[in-house]
Amino acid sequence: MGDNLYTLWCKEPAPNHDLYVEICSTEYGRSTNDKTMKKNNVTAKKLRDKGNELYSKKKYHDAMAYYNQSISYAENNSEALALAYANRSTCFLNLNLFQECLIDIERARIGYPSSQMSKLDNREQKCMDLMNKIGNESHVREPELSFNENGMHPGVADCLKIEKNSKFGRHVVTTRDLEIAQTILVEMPFAFKNEPIKPDHSMQYDPFVDKSRIIQHDRSGDNTFGRCMYCYVECTNLIPCENCAGVLFCDEVCMKKAYHKNDCQMADSSRKETLGMVLRMLYRTNDAFPCVNELMTTVRLLLDGNNVNWHQNDDQRNFSLIFQLPTHSGHQWSRNLKLTRTVTEVIYNKVMRLPDFKGKFTSSTHRRFLQHLILHLFHVAEHAINASEYWRESDDQNLGTFDVRTFGNGMYPFGCYINHSCTPNVCWYFVDHRLICRVIRPIRKNQQLFGFYFPSTLCEHIPHQNRGLLLEYHYFFKCKCKLCLNPNWSIFTGKDLSEGPLYEKAIEPTWMDLNEIRKLTTEELVSYEREAAKFLAKYDRFHPVKDTMMMQHQLHMLWNTFASRR
Structure with a gap:
């Protein structure tokens, strides 16, 4: 193994060129420290008790997260599992999720103490009565593209395309004028990895972030156990793996699509964020190309700058887009490159113990290729988009006081090509693990799309100098938007646009709490959206100023709120 760190896709000298x-x-047969998280009824009870404490405070979502953890740790067909299902059903009942409540009640009947079975019967009857009285309708708005779908790229509007030039590299442009509030992406990820919300993953430890903006979260707010670990649907009847603890899925279909059979054998490492992302991309790529030689041919064509999309299926096209993202290996410190190489070796030795890989990558040529593919995927994983949501302590909080938290990272074949600007013209939010991209500034034909790489639409949350350092450190570029080229510019010293009926009407939802927001009819919501879009279009020439950025932020929060089941 050579000492040169810059060896990605380099070949041996003749005659082995x-x-x-x-x-x-190549020690993939050696033992490792991977340990499957074992089921344990004692642990399950402790988690259930914590859930009961939160339930007594009417924190139903947080209680459900602990009940979910209890379900994942409870032993198969045990009383502990039945009690956890039963307790979770009460959360669903209080959240008016009646179908989910009934499903959990039925699951709880297996192993539930016979002396307490009447509690389940009474709860079932109450649930049926409430469902007949108020229905089981959801407030969630299913996202839809505002245009026809691109024939080559599912979930992408047909007015978007990827172009390449020396200034921006590959980037996304529109082939027609776009209006505010139009939806241009509803994209599934090529790979997605959950990111637990806990202190050592918080931005508070990043030396560049303004720590006054960081709000501490305890484990009860962690959404790791609030969503399916494949499709990331929330507030649903999650089921555990029968063999290991710590994972939950909608059903067996999601469990299979998440490649959990593989993860079950390497539970600890597969749940680490970066390793998990690379593994998921690798599993998906392995499935997309049943023949190793076809995969190698595709990679060789991509490295030579050729277009291979015309003959590929959806998964192969998505791989090709992900593969062509910049690796930035030449910009990284040698310390980081050494760490990357070490982790690549860890992943390689792990996957080569799996039958799907060991039986497929059999020759030296194939195995060396796999090593470079893993290293390449590790580098492009830096382009993962943070999946975030708006979060609140209670439903009585005003919309404008919600906090932002990240629940995962996704590799989106088209979305990852949207470049950053501190004055973006599009914003994104998430429905389960789907990336929804909507327009927040007028965009003219042939103009480029720009998003905001930080988990908020308000750039003043991170001071100018810190934003620049973060972008250079993590993404290796300098932003040249209006705010960054004019460091003395302040959004608070621009024109005051808050006077007048248009602003006053459009900004009203900011001061509503979640209960009021959820009572809005579709017509009322569309009306607020329309007024906000009118305001932003009318005053776009003054952007970025406080009032235009607040209006963009409000639209983003409204869309996010109606995308969530919470």
């Missing part, structure tokens, strides 16, 4: 240089040792 068809063989990629070795970057990993």
